[in-house]
Amino acid sequence: MMKCKNIAKKTGYGIFLAIVSVIMLLPIYYLLVTTFKTPAEAVASPLGLPTHFTFDNYIKAIDAMNYGQALKNNLIITVTSVIFLVVFASMASYVIARSKQKMFKVMYSVFLVGLIIPFQVSIIPLYKIIAGANLMNTHLGVILVNVFCINLPLSIFLMRGFINTVPQELEEAALIDGCGTFQCFWRIIFPLLKPIVSTVAILDTLAIWNDFMTPLLFLQSSEKQVLLQQVYRNVGPFSTDWTSFFPMLVMATLPLVIFYIVMQKQIIEGVVAGAVKG
């Protein structure tokens, strides 16, 4: 009797796992398998395997997307933004965590406003400011918006929480040894911040790489555009030709999927750490 119940339980659990897996994987399988098909094949049997494997669709997609250039643009924007965020947010958070000066506490509460107000509230005047500063259609413009307008408050919030848990004795000893505050931060404190720096860097990388609205508003010329904009630009001409369009979707996300496969553990830990501190 007991045994029977156990077997039923196990089977039920197996079915549950299978259903979840199918729901999660079927759209991705469909995406991948379609990229190797001819249009006629795709309509005739959406889920069947292609009769012959060809990378022609990918070659067409890479060409239409100006892939090399777009990928470079994505990398420039994401890497620079993340470096700026880590440098500026860690310095600011250190000051907020360590100083008892009232001025810095006030500054902190100003940063926290950014956690409550969605940045989209500022978007229209922001557009005018970027245009006025001659930063329209430049990577720097997008980087500045990504760093200061969108991702800075959360990064500071997370880093401050972490620095509060770092004991002060180390830096006091260093200060007595004649190490300046700035030097002391970079030489002694910053290396201790590795876990939170990786959390912040991962969260910001995901957010910035996948951000579509900011480049859409601030980058107009095609040689400066990012991968998602290339997908967007090509959806019209290829809207009836799925088998040519799907490879673009794959190519646009491939770098982050590789990033996920390599760093799965760190990414999930980063997401969790970001939530627990929040």
Added chain:
Amino acid sequence: MIMDKRKNRTYFLMILPAFIGFIILFIVPAIMSFGYSLTNWSVYNADIDFIGFRNFQKLFQDAKTVAAIQHSVVYAILITIIQNVLSIILAVLLNRNSKVTNFVKGITFLPAVLSIMVVGYLFQYIMTSADGGLLNSIIQFFGGQPVNWLGDSNIALYSVLATQVWQWTGYTMVIYVANLKSIDSSLYEAAQIDGANGIQRFFRITLPLLYPATSFNLLMSLIGGMKMFDAVFVMTKGGPGYATETIMTTLIREGFNTGKTAYACAFAVVFFVIVFVFSKVVTYFLDKWEGAIQA
């Protein structure tokens, strides 16, 4: 004393880049949004005049804008409930350490690293009513009737919502899983000895102790739902008619495409108020719940 002064100066220089950038690119434009919302600034007006709350009046008289607000609110509430219920169930059921469950957790999280836009396009094709659309093919295979998922104004918004549930449930789930891991298993053993069944244990032990993850996830999905833009933008363009217009799609269209700058700023202010009120209400109930747990 001199040391302190020098230290404060260094501190000041260290926080300054972040602070100046934040003021110029966030605080100033946010305040400008409030200011412009009271003017008649648009690309058609050479002079900008103060017109009081007329933009807001116009906004609430426009059926299309009111509908967009409704859509965003309904969407945000629904996605918050559905996504969190699903991810708590998944988290509880998948919270074991075996190769298979770890694999299932891994693939459930995977869509969260894809961009919303790519997921939107993929599902636009999956849900298409044209020949060979995957979802309708599957339904027809099982003998059902094809559905016009994105073209029927009664269900288009919910179709978009379903794709976002698919994409983000894994993200909220891993946060719940981490929270579950921190729960002391001796609590369950004690409850079992007391004769509590699985459902009782869930509501008496698991759910209250999931408070940290729940409070974070509820607020995140609610605010994220309010801000929804990419998915609608690529899947339905707000259509059919204006059945899937949201606050953000309207804001971007009015502000950038039709050039009604001040009107769009007024909309941004309304957006701010809605998000603010909603997060306050949710925080209020979360605090109450926290109080009840501790009591």
